[in-house]
Amino acid sequence: MTIAMPQPDTGVLAARDRLIGELGAIVPPDNLVTDEPGLKTYECDGLSAYRELPLAVVLPETTDEVARILDLCQRHRVKVVPRGSGTGLSGGALPLKDGVLLGLGKFNRILDIDYANRCVTVQPGVTNLAISQAVDHRGFYYAPDPSSQLACSIGGNVAENSGGVHCLKYGVTTNNLLGLEIVLMSGEIVRIGGKYMDSDGYDLLGIVTGSEGLLGVITEVTVRILPKPASVSTLLIGFDDLAAAGDCVARIIASGIIPAGLEMMDRAAVHATEEFCKAGYPLDVEALLICELDGPGPEVGELTGRVEKIAADLGARTIRRAASEQERERFWLGRKSAFPAVGRMSPDYYCIDGTIPRGRLAEVLTRMEGLSERHGLGVVNVFHAGDGNLHPLIMYDIDKPGDLEKAEALARDILTLCVEVGGVLSGEHGIGVEKRDLMGTMFSDEELKQQQRVKCAFDPEGLLNPGKVFPVLHRCAELGHMHVHRGQVPFPDLPRF
Amino acid sequence: MTGKTFRPVDEKELAGLVAWAAADGVPLEIIGNGSKRGLGHAIAAEHVIDMSQRTGIVDYEPAELVLTVEAGTTLAAIETRLGEANQ
Numbered sequence: 001m002t003i004a005m006p007q008p009d010t011g012v013l014a015a016r017d018r019l020i021g022e023l024g025a026i027v028p029p030d031n032l033v034t035d036e037p038g039l040k041t042y043e044c045d046g047l048s049a050y051r052e053l054p055l056a057v058v059l060p061e062t063t064d065e066v067a068r069i070l071d072l073c074q075r076h077r078v079k080v081v082p083r084g085s086g087t088g089l090s091g092g093a094l095p096l097k098d099g100v101l102l103g104l105g106k107f108n109r110i111l112d113i114d115y116a117n118r119c120v121t122v123q124p125g126v127t128n129l130a131i132s133q134a135v136d137h138r139g140f141y142y143a144p145d146p147s148s149q150l151a152c153s154i155g156g157n158v159a160e161n162s163g164g165v166h167c168l169k170y171g172v173t174t175n176n177l178l179g180l181e182i183v184l185m186s187g188e189i190v191r192i193g194g195k196y197m198d199s200d201g202y203d204l205l206g207i208v209t210g211s212e213g214l215l216g217v218i219t220e221v222t223v224r225i226l227p228k229p230a231s232v233s234t235l236l237i238g239f240d241d242l243a244a245a246g247d248c249v250a251r252i253i254a255s256g257i258i259p260a261g262l263e264m265m266d267r268a269a270v271h272a273t274e275e276f277c278k279a280g281y282p283l284d285v286e287a288l289l290i291c292e293l294d295g296p297g298p299e300v301g302e303l304t305g306r307v308e309k310i311a312a313d314l315g316a317r318t319i320r321r322a323a324s325e326q327e328r329e330r331f332w333l334g335r336k337s338a339f340p341a342v343g344r345m346s347p348d349y350y351c352i353d354g355t356i357p358r359g360r361l362a363e364v365l366t367r368m369e370g371l372s373e374r375h376g377l378g379v380v381n382v383f384h385a386g387d388g389n390l391h392p393l394i395m396y397d398i399d400k401p402g403d404l405e406k407a408e409a410l411a412r413d414i415l416t417l418c419v420e421v422g423g424v425l426s427g428e429h430g431i432g433v434e435k436r437d438l439m440g441t442m443f444s445d446e447e448l449k450q451q452q453r454v455k456c457a458f459d460p461e462g463l464l465n466p467g468k469v470f471p472v473l474h475r476c477a478e479l480g481h482m483h484v485h486r487g488q489v490p491f492p493d494l495p496r497f
Numbered sequence: 498m499t500g501k502t503f504r505p506v507d508e509k510e511l512a513g514l515v516a517w518a519a520a521d522g523v524p525l526e527i528i529g530n531g532s533k534r535g536l537g538h539a540i541a542a543e544h545v546i547d548m549s550q551r552t553g554i555v556d557y558e559p560a561e562l563v564l565t566v567e568a569g570t571t572l573a574a575i576e577t578r579l580g581e582a583n584q
């Protein structure tokens with residue numbers, strides 16, 4: 001482990017047994033994990049290079065239990081790390097040695113399906129896919145579709161503001177979210193938004209979405225559902241060079257067409273997946289695009305023709321339109337198998353997540369090749385080209401001394417490159433511990449302090465998921481946050497400013 | 498109200514105004530074209546900052562789906578410009 005985490009609190013470590021006793025009074029025995037083999041299940045999330053055993057794991061099933069657990073932990077000054085399904089790729093759910101891991105996987109019932117208002121209310125542990133499955137028979141679905149949708153929880157999706165292949169047209173989590181119930185570290189239960197659009201006042205829903213478990217524990221989520229599109233058309237477009245593929249993406253969007261999904265794979269990715277699952281991809285291309293258009297039949301037909309024309313004008317080597325649902329599935333098969341395909345080529349891979357302006361795609365991919373050679377590790381690119389969200393997969397071998405450090409250094413260089421060309425550190429996987437120490441490449445000290453003041457308003461003691469997102473933890477008092485206790489400021493008679 | 502209406506020409510002037518008002522505890526009302534000003538109760542502010550002159554498209558990149566405009570730009574002007582690119 002090469003990342004520094006907050007110093008464990010020895011007092012909390014020493015009082016472990018007492019804490020376990022008190023947690024045991026809140027949840028049934030099956031929902032409290034304290035033995036080492038049990039704790040090991042939770043030692044990491046999807047960023048498995050970093051591991052730690054938590055003090056204890058507690059698995060609440062009601063909002064009331066969550067509130068009592070947080071209140072207890074705040075009173076004993078015990079840190080809490082929320083966890084959904086643990087598929088996060090930036091280490092946001094990495095346990096703390098002196099912290100309670102709050103697992104929300106068992107808190108997983110669908111509470112309400114409201115077709116008239118086109119929304120669904122669920123508990124945080126419900127998986128992303130389960131929402132779509134619950135409304136499928138009526139022709140509806142929940143639009144954001146992370147590749148991990150079979151496993152990841154909706155609470156985790158909100159905490160990371162997750163995206164997916166179809167988010168180009170339908171928006172990421174934040175655009176499909178209507179309401180939340182959250183529990184603050186103090187145990188206070190807060191409801192934000194609901195079954196309506198644009199709730200009054202400040203955009204608290206926006207603040208909590210993507211807050212990576214640092215502001216509150218999400219205990220209920222209301223999302224919008226959409227009717228499934230009447231028709232879908234999928235194109236496979238191959239180019240001889242990356243620049244032409246990048247231009248094609250830019251031209252499609254600039255011409256006013258917003259495909260449902262627009263994905264790109266580089267040569268290495270095309271070859272890796274073709275070998276893995278025989279999707280029938282052309283092997284003589286440098287870049288392959290999958291462009292999917294959806295909507296009413298006539299519109300889709302017209303737009304598909306226009307995309308084909310744009311691609312042909314740019315000299316595409318292959319342009320194939322899926323003639324049947326089976327063929328469409330085959331086009332996607334390779335894209336969807338990309339991770340396991342790379343997993344077969346290399347003992348370990350590290351998936352990173354940066355976003356760049358679309359116009360710089362070719363330049364960034366070319367410079368990335370240079371970085372990959374310099375660090376001596378291969379990189380495969382499969383990504384959401386339509387929104388400029390890169391997912392370079394760095395191949396390494398954790399058993400080879402020095403390889404992980406090399407992969408980390410290469411990842412840092414790639415992410416710094418993204419910021420340098422006007423992009424951002426994360427598209428959808430969050431900052432977590434992974435990109436925490438790179439925050440300074442994007443934000444000034446003052447900007448980071450301002451963000452931390454928001455954190456202080458929700459969690460003044462800094463007990464919820466500390467060590468994530470912020471490279472330096474300032475105490476809230478240092479940031480000029482004034483603690484208002486039961487509506488009274490300390491020394492009310494003194495002039496303040 | 499007998500207050501003044503300020504029309505700051507740039508960010509620096511605007512920042513100066515706000516800093517001055519904050520330091521002296523003077524409430525400000527911020528308006529654009531004031532099209533909904535008649536709704537609700539009047540705002541108890543000493544002075545007005547009028548942003549309606551701060552118009553114009555700073556940057557528009559259709560391929561990036563990104564538009565940056567000055568705060569006082571009218572929606573009609575924005576829609577006209579976007580329409581040129583089918584967006």
Ligand SMILES: Cc1cc2nc3c(=O)[nH]c(=O)nc-3n(C[C@H](O)[C@H](O)[C@H](O)COP(=O)(O)OP(=O)(O)OC[C@H]3O[C@@H](n4cnc5c(N)ncnc54)[C@H](O)[C@@H]3O)c2cc1C
Nearest residue numbers: 084085086087088092147153155156159162163213218428
């Ligand atoms: C193979 C694979 C493919 C993936 N593809 C995509 C993709 O296409 N798009 C994408 O965006 N992501 C993708 N991811 C990343 C990951 O699946 C998402 O970030 C997902 O939203 C995490 O959900 P989770 O339930 O697993 O959360 P976890 O990993 O358990 O937690 C993630 C973060 O959320 C916090 N958190 C979790 N639940 C709560 C809660 N109820 N209240 C407060 N905080 C909470 C945690 O503290 C942590 O910081 C992929 C991951 C894998 C392994």
